[in-house]
Amino acid sequence: MTATELNPSTIAAEYREEVRHEIERLSPGRRPRIVGLLGQEKGPAATYARYARRGCEAVGIDLDVRLVPPAEVEGAVAAANVDPDVDGIFSYYPLIDRAGDRWLRELVDPRKDVEGLHSFWSRLLYENHRFVDDQRSIRAILPCTPLAILKLLRHAGVGSGDGPAPLEGVTACVINRSELVGRPLAAMLANDGARVHSLDIDGALTFEPAIGRRTHLVQDSGVVRAEALADADVVISAVPAKSFERIRGDEVMSGAVCVDVAEYTNFDDSVRERASVFVPRVGPLTIAMATRNLVRLMIMKQEAGRGTAAG
Numbered sequence: 001m002t003a004t005e006l007n008p009s010t011i012a013a014e015y016r017e018e019v020r021h022e023i024e025r026l027s028p029g030r031r032p033r034i035v036g037l038l039g040q041e042k043g044p045a046a047t048y049a050r051y052a053r054r055g056c057e058a059v060g061i062d063l064d065v066r067l068v069p070p071a072e073v074e075g076a077v078a079a080a081n082v083d084p085d086v087d088g089i090f091s092y093y094p095l096i097d098r099a100g101d102r103w104l105r106e107l108v109d110p111r112k113d114v115e116g117l118h119s120f121w122s123r124l125l126y127e128n129h130r131f132v133d134d135q136r137s138i139r140a141i142l143p144c145t146p147l148a149i150l151k152l153l154r155h156a157g158v159g160s161g162d163g164p165a166p167l168e169g170v171t172a173c174v175i176n177r178s179e180l181v182g183r184p185l186a187a188m189l190a191n192d193g194a195r196v197h198s199l200d201i202d203g204a205l206t207f208e209p210a211i212g213r214r215t216h217l218v219q220d221s222g223v224v225r226a227e228a229l230a231d232a233d234v235v236i237s238a239v240p241a242k243s244f245e246r247i248r249g250d251e252v253m254s255g256a257v258c259v260d261v262a263e264y265t266n267f268d269d270s271v272r273e274r275a276s277v278f279v280p281r282v283g284p285l286t287i288a289m290a291t292r293n294l295v296r297l298m299i300m301k302q303e304a305g306r307g308t309a310a311g
Helices: 006-028 044-057 070-081 100-109 120-124 144-155 180-189 225-233 269-273 285-310
Strands: 031-036 062-065 086-092 171-175 196-198 203-208 217-221 234-237 256-262 277-281
Touching: 006 144, 006 285, 031 044, 031 070, 044 062, 044 086, 044 285, 070 086, 070 100, 086 100, 086 285, 100 217, 120 180, 144 180, 144 256, 144 285, 171 225, 180 196, 180 203, 196 225
Parallel strands: 031 062, 031 086, 171 196, 171 234, 234 256, 256 277
Antiparallel strands: 196 203, 203 217
């Protein structure tokens, strides 16, 4: 068996078409604008920013990428927050350092947070609130990379695809529990009904599915890498280190769906002979989800404007 390779660019094209029509409807005669903050002229973040600009331009959004020294990043965020011509903010990490970047995510106005990483959005995610308002008319923003991964899994045929728990019965293994990808992804999978082995340098946790309760349940786990991989229908790895011991084909379940989210590949080539579907990258769909998030933020802004006018 040789795995089918799922190309995220093909799937992203479908969402770009949807976003393009929404942009034309929501902002006739004006191109929405995202400010991108970049700390390095070269490297993965700079490459990602270039691809993001192309993805935004393809749907009618202007992405203004600004190279900002660490000492000026907070001021740049504050200026973009209050600029009425700025509809969204996208940060290309690293910008300061780990602690500084975490603080920066809190400085972004959640109404302009196309990445969905502010604690306002994180709280809704971890409490499994899918809507901002009590009327359930305005959907919450989800972090764009985990959201892209869920869309890829759906296209790979994982789960039932409908109902309140579309991933019920699915076991997933997520390696790396970062606040950007791994932790929110594990929560989103479990909120959709999956049982998730979350592995990290600090140990293992199990995210039990949100079936019969409001949200998922996180428990300490003694599961080790070999057990978690052998048990998983879905394996997603996002370890940003060359030193990571690549996942081998003999470690994963036959027919598993494997998703590589890392800067340096986390999977040995032998996985392709064992998996049913292999996703080699996620970036193009992450960008599409960021533009989709901007559409939702624009809708939320319009609804808030109508409420103000009515009041």
